[in-house]
Amino acid sequence: MERQLPKNVRQIGNVSDNPKIYVEDYVDTYLNQLREKAKEQPVGVILAGEVLELEDEKAVFVSGAVQMQELSEKDGKLEIGQDGMKHMMEEAAQYFPESHIVGWGIVEEGNPMSRNREVKKIQEREFGQEGSLFLWKNAREQDEIFYAYKFGELMQIGGHYIYYEKNPEMQNYMINTRKENGVTPSEVVEDRAAKNFRSAVREKIEYKEQHQSSAFAYITSAVLVLIVLVIGITTVNNFDKMKAVQNSLETLSETVGGGQADAKTRTETAETAKNNAKEASGTVKKAEGTTTSETSDGQLSDQDYYVVQKGETLAGISQKLYGDTSHVKAICKMNGLSDGNLIYIGQKLLLP
Structure with missing residues (x-):
């Protein structure tokens, strides 16, 4: 199936730059978990995914990340041996066979400006294709910056998107490498399942509230117009009656406005109760196949x-x-x- 731009996304920063960068939620969560390990020494990652032309714009999808076990720091400078790079490329191909290498990144303390020369050197030697990515992520803060290799330079990208989809390849990598990478995939899966379920319920509630509110307003307006027409025809030649009608309409408008608010409140209360019941019964179904609880069929x-x-x-x-x-x-x-x-x-x- 041909990939399209994802609809369920979360925007990080200013996304007006080119290329557009889309990072899958499991990958983003995994990179955040590496921050604790990176407080001791820099942690490198290889980014896997695909580069596409969608809606006349270049888009880079990052659907996988593999930790660079061979990345080392000597005299304050990063080093990656050729044998180590070959091993990491093979590991990326093993866990993400349908993807390509789209860039790399570092999780560390400090700031990205301190490594400009060595990062560019590694970028040109190992990831020199036009549009390839470099990610710098702060080990102690939420700061992260994406760069794209364009015209022989690493150019900063103002922002990116987080998107959500089933990603069994990334889950499988996290589970199989949890000991050496120091991450806890079970927590990631549980958090992701709960987050997706809450998002789906919230969207459904908002849609129903908007739809019912619009329908109620339409019916109320139609009834009000009909009343005006009927009364207007019968009193068109009577000024005194028209005056009384005017007063009646003002009172009616206030009553209808209050009734609409009350009806909306009752609708929201009923829908909330209904969706709460659905949420309680659906949580286990949503978590099925994504949690790693120790039961025979993978369910809670x-x-x-x-x-x-x-x-x-x-x-x-x-x-x-x-x-x-x-x-x-x-x-x-x-x-x-x-x-x-x-x-x-x-x-x-x-x-x-």
Whole structure:
């Protein structure tokens, strides 16, 4: 199937530059996990993916990342031996057979300007094709910068997109190399499943609210116009009656406006309750095939989640399941909750 521009994306920075860069969410999460290891020494990665011409623009899709085990630092300068580079290229081809090498990157402390010469030297020697990428990522902060090799120079790209799709190749690489790379793929899979499910539910709720609100406004307007026409015809020759009609219409408009707000509130409440029920029943289905819980078929067991009961809080659930409240933060992290108080009856919480 021919690739198209993804619709479900998250924009990072200014994306007006060329080429357009799309980084798959699993790859982005994996690169962020390497930051902890990079606090001790620089960590290099090879970026795999494809380069396409879409909608008259050049687009680079980064769907895989392989850690450079042979990258070393000597006297403050980065070094990659020829044998090491050959081994990394073979590893990239093994895990991402349908992809091509589209660039490389470094996760480290400091700033990218300090390595201009050595980075350009490696870029020209190993990744010299026009449009190839270089990524610099800060080990301690959220800073990251993409560069594209154009006209013999590394030119900074103002921003990129994060896109979401099934990526079994990247998941497989993370699982098979978790010990040597120091990442935890199970947490990534669980976080991704929860994030995708919440995004789908939110989009569905917003669409229904917008659709129903528009329909209600249309019906209300039609009824109001009909009333005006009927009353207008019967009172066209009577000024006193027209005056009374004017007052009635003002009162009617206020009533309809208030009724629309009340109806919208009732609609939102009903839809929220309905979607909460769907969310509770659908969480396990969404996580199927992507979680790495230790069950025979890859699905969540009863011990992997907890169903929220009436009046419960995360602190109470932690006390109930673990005997203390110290697990609240872990439960929030596992379920992507920014506010521990925003839980609802019937919600299924993944357990650490």
